[in-house]
Amino acid sequence: MIHKEQRKKLKEVLGHNYTEQVLKILKEHKVTNRRGTAYGKSMIRNVFNGLNENKAIENAILELYTRSIEKTEKTESLKNQLLGISDS
Numbered sequence: 001m002i003h004k005e006q007r008k009k010l011k012e013v014l015g016h017n018y019t020e021q022v023l024k025i026l027k028e029h030k031v032t033n034r035r036g037t038a039y040g041k042s043m044i045r046n047v048f049n050g051l052n053e054n055k056a057i058e059n060a061i062l063e064l065y066t067r068s069i070e071k072t073e074k075t076e077s078l079k080n081q082l083l084g085i086s087d088s
Contacts, residue, residue, distance in 0.1 A: 001053045002061070010048070010061065013068050018061070019044045025060040 002010070014021075019041040026032075026039060033039055039057060046052040048061060080086070 002048060002050050002058060004050070007048065007050065010065055013065055013072075014061075018048070018064060021064050022057065022060045025063050026056065029056075029060070031056045031060070 022044050023038065023041070031039075033043075039054075043052065043054070044057055044061075047054050047057040
């Protein structure tokens, strides 16, 4: 279950429009609900907000968080490299 402090940290990186990207990750991993259909955005939001517990969705949210951090670091590194600023 995602707790308040965790949600706050995730929200800083993911922002408010994260559900589409989480759905994409779930689709990549072929994760579906017990009826065999894709999870809905509301279920993803409920898991994110701690109202429901679902390990597969939590893992997808964490994967998105990790990808976002890596993308930001890569962008910053490239920007610094292009501008001749050394990474410290």
